[in-house]
Structures are given as C-alpha cells and as structure tokens.
Amino acid sequence: MAKYQMIPTNREEMRQRGWDELDFLFITGDAYVDHPSFAHAIITRVLESRGFRVGIVAQPDWKNPDSIALMGKPSLGVLVSAGNLDSMLSNYTAAKKKRKKDRYSPGGEGGKRPDRATIVYCNMARKLWKDVPIIIGGIEASLRRFVHYDYWSDKLRKPILMDSKADLLVWGMGEKTIVQIAQKLQKGIPITEIRDVRGTCYIFKDLKDIESFVEIPSWEEIQHDKKAFARAYLLTEPELDPLTGRPIVQRVGDRYLVQNPPQFPLSEEELDEIYELPYTRKAHPSYDPLGGVPALEEVQFSITAHRGCFGSCSFCALSAHQGRIIQKRSDTSILKEAELLTRMEGFKGYIHDVGGPTANFHERACKIQDKGSSCKNRQCTWPSCCQKLRKSNDNYMKLLRKVRSIPGVKKVFVRSGIRYDYIMAENNRSFLEELCEHHVSGQLKVAPEHVSARVLNLMRKPPKEVFLKFKKLYEEVNSSLGKKQFLVPYLISSHPGSTLEDAIELAEFLRDIRYHPEQVQDFIPTPGTLSTCMYYSEINPYTGEKIFVAKTAKEKAMQRALLQWRNPKNYNIVKEALLKAGRRDLIGRGKKCLIREDTRDEEKHKKGPTKHKTNPKNKNLDGKKRKKKR
Incomplete structure (x- = not known):
C-alpha cells in the first residue's frame, strides 16, 4: 500500500509540505482519523484535492483558545464540526448521565470534547480571529439549523447559526457545497455575499431578495405554542427534495434564518473520486501510545458502498442528513478499495461490511429518484412498500459476490443493517439464502423496534406480521443450509x-x-x-x-x-x-x-x-489446604 501524508496538524507537518500558511483550518470534536468513514477526513481531503492548503485541529483544549492557533491564522476560513455525532449525544446517555467512554477519542476516553462543541469552537475562533470567515457543518450543525428542541436542557434553542455566531452553515453531506464556498472565497467574494450555494444556511435581515420561499413559524411563535413547532416540521420536510425544494425562512427576533434548497446528489463518478482520495486509513500516530481510536477498529476493514436511505424512519436523522435518494459508487471503485484492504497491515481476510445506512438499499428507489428527486407526500416503504419501488436485491448481491471472490478475501460480512421488509417485498428467498450462507457471522441484526401497531405507525416501521414472516423464513433458510444462526x-x-x-x-x-x-x-x-x-x-x-x-x-x-x-x-x-x-x-x-x-x-x-465469598487461601471447609490437580 502506498504511503500517504496525513493532513497537517502542527507547524512541523506544515513545514514538511513547504507551507507557511493555511487556507482553511478544520476544527473537529473527534480525534483525527484519516479514513473515509470520518467526515473531517473526507472534507479536508476533498479540499486538498482542489489545491487548498488545509490543516486539522482535533479535540482542542476548549478552555484555551490558543490551542487552535498551532498552525496560525488561516487565510480563507475556519471550518468547525462537533464530529461524527452530536456532542450532547456523544457526552450524555438517554438518562442524561455523563458518558465515561467516547469511541471517537484516543483510548476511548470520555470528556475530550465540550458540550455544544460547535458553539464552543466557534467562540474560540472568533476570539482569536475576528475577521476570518467561520463555516459550521457536520451532523450537529445540520440537525440544529432551525429552532429545535434540546433534550439535554429540556427546552427550545435558537438556530445554531445564531448561537455560534458563525457566518455560514453547511447542512447535509457537504463535499460539493464546501468546494463551491471555498472557490468563491478564493476569488475574493466576501462570506457575507455568499448566499446562493445550495445546502447552506445564513442569517439575513429581510426577505426582499428571496423568491418563492416557505416561511415556517418563528422562534417567538414556537416558544408559546407547541402546535407551531409541529407545524414547522410539517412545512420543512417536503422541501428536502433537491429538485423541488424551496428556500425556507424562519424569523428569530428581527432577523431571519434562511435555508437554501438541498445540494444536488453526487454522481457515481463524483462519489468514486471522493472515496479514492489518498487516505492513510489510520488514526494520527500521536494516538498510538494512548491505544488508538476505537471507532476506527469498527470501520477500518469496511467499505461504504452507497449513501442515502429511503426508509425514512421517524427517529432516524439519516434521511434528513444524507437524503432519501441513494447515491452509490461504481462496482469498479468498490472492488478497488476491497483490493486495497487486502494489502493493509492487520488485514486477516475479513471485510467487516459492504453497505451504507441500510445495506440492501443499494439502488435508487424508483424512476423518480433516477431523475434526482423523490415524492413529497409519499414514503417509499411506509405504510407499505410503494408500487413503484424497485424491489430487487440482485445488484447488491452481485456486488457482494465480486468482493468475496477477490484473492485474499476469506469472508465478507454485512453489518450495516438489512431492511427485512424490503427482502419480503421482493418475494424471492434467493437473496436471503446467499446472505445467510456467505455474509452472516452467526447472527443477523434487524430492527423491528416495536410490535404495537400504534407505535410502529408513528415510527414509520412495517407491521409486526412482516417481522414474523421474515423470522420464519430466516429460520427455514438457515435450517436448509445446516446453519445455526440467530436473529437479533x-x-x-x-x-x-x-x-x-x-x-x-x-x-x-x-x-x-x-x-x-x-x-x-x-x-x-x-x-x-x-x-x-x-x-x-x-x-x-x-x-x-x-x-x-x-x-x-x-x-x-x-x-x-x-x-x-x-x-x-x-x-x-x-x-x-x-x-x-x-x-x-x-x-x-x-x-x-x-x-x-x-x-x-x-x-x-x-x-x-447470592454472592459467594471467595476463599483467598484456597482452603476446604475444614481449613485444610486443597491439593492442586495435575
């Protein structure tokens, strides 16, 4: 495997590249892992591929603003992300207790990122460099872009763009968006004039230059009426479509949060290019004495085959963040990555996953999605599978066959989640037979989530009868294969x-x-x-x-x-x-x-x-010492 340089994290690494200044500084709440499963790695590599000089400051000391100044003031902007998870979810349990572990930190140690990390990092950057553009992104910024409910404080919060005082927010998957912003900044366009990039939000004083927008209930309305909060969501969801989505505005005091329509989906060629960038696929070597970064172990020998999910489960943010439209890589690109894995240090013949948010949602749902759009008032799989839905796992299975036939690959597992209702809708047991024979490691994890019809309806999940039919089929298939594999x-x-x-x-x-x-x-x-x-x-x-x-x-x-x-x-x-x-x-x-x-x-x-006390002296009840068995 070729040796690649990591993105600079200090002056010495900048000097090795011959740089005396950065164009962009990326601040992240995760440890720096140069692997395409980590957003900071993808964004910095994409910018690097366009000729921009980028540095990373990972998990800075938030009590010391100078900790982000190791590489000096960037010339074009500061990029801020809380990390692969919302920082409050990363730091606290469902019971609101502080987590002791953080798999995105060196050695899995908790407490390496602050609460509300996006806001904290922005304040640090603004304190140091008042005139440098600050652009926020990642899942924390993306999902908190409007007035939102914060579980951990049990109250509503304003749009994060206002609380962070950043200049621009990138929502959704940001590769195409950040490149467009960077190129405009490079041309000398002030950040305050960058208002036309898809997949961004900004703050504006009036609406005179915005056409054909949807206005959702304001901060003031929502604070006094929970129905207004529900109405805001109802108005927002239909505008997530790239082709038909309109700008959304929300008034907060005397200003407006403006959301531009979604960024267009990436083509197969664009996605291939992103995943074939020169990632070292390692954590920064400075973490080695601390035990590395646990999150890397889970994905180091896994392959992202596609993005997007048309499942639209109510509790999942993937549809809102990655979109409903499936964006997949070419088989050629995926096979090239699989071959690369076989040459990596530590590879033992097992590829842990080939998938995405939902592994077997590998193709676009229908002809409408082929055009880069999705239905506004119809879900693909709920309350039942749409008649126009392509109900076939054939291409995904063909891909898995190709990957497992690569020399050096002993086994290819599928661990990123299987939608059993999609398998049942296909009405063809051959996919499940091949899955169980070659790609299940003793147990298959599925997500019925509940069985109550009322709850499942609110979750946008299939009825329990579908799960029971799948469970029966799964057991029949494994029995016919002579395998004892469990459903979890x-x-x-x-x-x-x-x-x-x-x-x-x-x-x-x-x-x-x-x-x-x-x-x-x-x-x-x-x-x-x-x-x-x-x-x-x-x-x-x-x-x-x-x-x-x-x-x-x-x-x-x-x-x-x-x-x-x-x-x-x-x-x-x-x-x-x-x-x-x-x-x-x-x-x-x-x-x-x-x-x-x-x-x-x-x-x-x-x-x-009942807890039995141990006998430290290894004695019998009569006090005599036991004889050691040979």
Whole structure:
C-alpha cells in the first residue's frame, strides 16, 4: 500500500509540505482519523484535492483558545464540526448521565470534547480571529439549523447559526457545497455575499431578495405554542427534495434564518473520486501510545458502498442528513478499495461490511429518484412498500459476490443493517439464502423496534406480521443450509406514542418468541427528527392527533424494564408497572406470566443473586489446604 501524508496538524507537518500558511483550518470534536468513514477526513481531503492548503485541529483544549492557533491564522476560513455525532449525544446517555467512554477519542476516553462543541469552537475562533470567515457543518450543525428542541436542557434553542455566531452553515453531506464556498472565497467574494450555494444556511435581515420561499413559524411563535413547532416540521420536510425544494425562512427576533434548497446528489463518478482520495486509513500516530481510536477498529476493514436511505424512519436523522435518494459508487471503485484492504497491515481476510445506512438499499428507489428527486407526500416503504419501488436485491448481491471472490478475501460480512421488509417485498428467498450462507457471522441484526401497531405507525416501521414472516423464513433458510444462526432484533423503549400497555404488548411478544434482549435502546430525542418533534409537541404533526409521551424517569424506567423482565434487578419495577396497567394476570406461576407472585421469590429478586465469598487461601471447609490437580 502506498504511503500517504496525513493532513497537517502542527507547524512541523506544515513545514514538511513547504507551507507557511493555511487556507482553511478544520476544527473537529473527534480525534483525527484519516479514513473515509470520518467526515473531517473526507472534507479536508476533498479540499486538498482542489489545491487548498488545509490543516486539522482535533479535540482542542476548549478552555484555551490558543490551542487552535498551532498552525496560525488561516487565510480563507475556519471550518468547525462537533464530529461524527452530536456532542450532547456523544457526552450524555438517554438518562442524561455523563458518558465515561467516547469511541471517537484516543483510548476511548470520555470528556475530550465540550458540550455544544460547535458553539464552543466557534467562540474560540472568533476570539482569536475576528475577521476570518467561520463555516459550521457536520451532523450537529445540520440537525440544529432551525429552532429545535434540546433534550439535554429540556427546552427550545435558537438556530445554531445564531448561537455560534458563525457566518455560514453547511447542512447535509457537504463535499460539493464546501468546494463551491471555498472557490468563491478564493476569488475574493466576501462570506457575507455568499448566499446562493445550495445546502447552506445564513442569517439575513429581510426577505426582499428571496423568491418563492416557505416561511415556517418563528422562534417567538414556537416558544408559546407547541402546535407551531409541529407545524414547522410539517412545512420543512417536503422541501428536502433537491429538485423541488424551496428556500425556507424562519424569523428569530428581527432577523431571519434562511435555508437554501438541498445540494444536488453526487454522481457515481463524483462519489468514486471522493472515496479514492489518498487516505492513510489510520488514526494520527500521536494516538498510538494512548491505544488508538476505537471507532476506527469498527470501520477500518469496511467499505461504504452507497449513501442515502429511503426508509425514512421517524427517529432516524439519516434521511434528513444524507437524503432519501441513494447515491452509490461504481462496482469498479468498490472492488478497488476491497483490493486495497487486502494489502493493509492487520488485514486477516475479513471485510467487516459492504453497505451504507441500510445495506440492501443499494439502488435508487424508483424512476423518480433516477431523475434526482423523490415524492413529497409519499414514503417509499411506509405504510407499505410503494408500487413503484424497485424491489430487487440482485445488484447488491452481485456486488457482494465480486468482493468475496477477490484473492485474499476469506469472508465478507454485512453489518450495516438489512431492511427485512424490503427482502419480503421482493418475494424471492434467493437473496436471503446467499446472505445467510456467505455474509452472516452467526447472527443477523434487524430492527423491528416495536410490535404495537400504534407505535410502529408513528415510527414509520412495517407491521409486526412482516417481522414474523421474515423470522420464519430466516429460520427455514438457515435450517436448509445446516446453519445455526440467530436473529437479533433491535428494540426501542419509550418512543413517542408508546404507552405502558404498548410496552407490555412488546414484553409479551418477546416472551412468546423466547427472546430476551441484553440491550434495549431508550429513545433519545435528537434534534431534527420527526420523533423528536412528536416527543416535544406531544402531537402527530401529520394528523394533529394528541399522543402520549413517556417523559418522566419513572415512566421510561418502567417501559425499559418490561423489555428485560427476566432480569432479577427489574423485578420490583416490572411488578409495579404490571399492577399500574391492571395486568395482574401476568404475575404468578402460569406459562404466560412474566414474573412470579411468591413473596419469598420477591425478596430474592430484591436482593439479586447470592454472592459467594471467595476463599483467598484456597482452603476446604475444614481449613485444610486443597491439593492442586495435575
């Protein structure tokens, strides 16, 4: 494998390239990993390929503004991103407890990035260089671009462009957008005059120069009316289409947040070019003594085959951030990367993934998407698969065959998620047979998320009957192959609309299929999603219907515990939940019961399993020393 230089992170690395000044400084909340699964690596490499001099400051000391000045003042601008995750999600759990680990930091150590990192880094840059343009991007900036609900403070916040005092915001996938901005700045166009680039947001005092826009409820309206918050989401979602989307404006005080229409999707050639840039595919060597960066281990031998997702799950930000339109790489480019992986140090013959947000959404959904557009008032897979949807996994499977036939490749796994409803819609078991035979590593993870019809409808997920049919087919296929491979369903507790009765329905379902989840994801209201809109407003914005939302710690704990009712630690809270719901029939010794009524059993559950003291001197009960077995 050819040796490539990393993007400079200090003066010495600049000197090695013969640079005395940067065009752009990229500040990121992640450790610097030069791999195309990390946004900072892609953006800096893309700018580098266009001739711009770029440096990276990763996880600076936010208490010391000078920590971002290691390479001097950049001539064209400062680019700021919180990292691959929203910084609040990275720093806190669903219970709002501080996380001790951060897989995007050296050694997995937590606390390396500040809360609301985008705002903090912008303040640092503005304090040092008042006249340098500041451009924010990444998922934190992208999903907080309008007035949004912040779960961790439990209140509304203004658009992040206003709180950060940055000059421009890049939303969505930013490669094409940032190059257009950079070229304008290079020509001497002031940042305050860059108003026509797709995929950007800016602040303006009036609307006289903006044509055919959609105005959503203002900061002032939303603060006093939760229905206005729901209406804002309802007006925003249809404008995410690249061909038909219009500018969106939102008034905040005496100014307006203006969102330009989405950037056009990347062509196959453009995406190939991005993923074939000279990434070293390593973490910066300064992290080696600290144990490297854990997030790299998960993706180092994985391949991104496409972007975008037409699944549109309510709780997922991928459709809003990457778009509904599938943008895929050519097979030639993917195979070239697979061959590169076989020559890398540490490669043992296993490619961990070939996929994207949803692995088997590898082709554009229909002829409408072929034209670079998507339906405004129709989802591709919900409430059922659209009649115009291409229901075929053939091209994806052909790609997997090509990858696994490369010399040096022992196995190709698919770990980025499979949509089982799409497989069932195809009505052809051959894809699943080949998947199970060659690309499953003992267990296949799928995401039914829930079983309650009411909750699934709000999640935009298929009915439980589809999951049950898939489960049966999966078991039949593995049996015919002579394999013992398991199905692992992902589940979400306390999603908006989920009542205690719905949680009990899910618990009974898990009992009946004899599945006992070790992990359950508590719903976390991340900014910008439909589910978060429902969580805050307690309204379904599409129907105006009032919905129940579990918001107290006790309500959430009950729903979570019900999904793990076999865990002895959950006995008391499960019993409390069942009694509250009037489901005493599930307490006792019957086959359908979740927990027992026996008072002695209850006391045992309270205490948890008995802990036996170890005997440090290795003695028998009579005090004599045991003989070692040979």
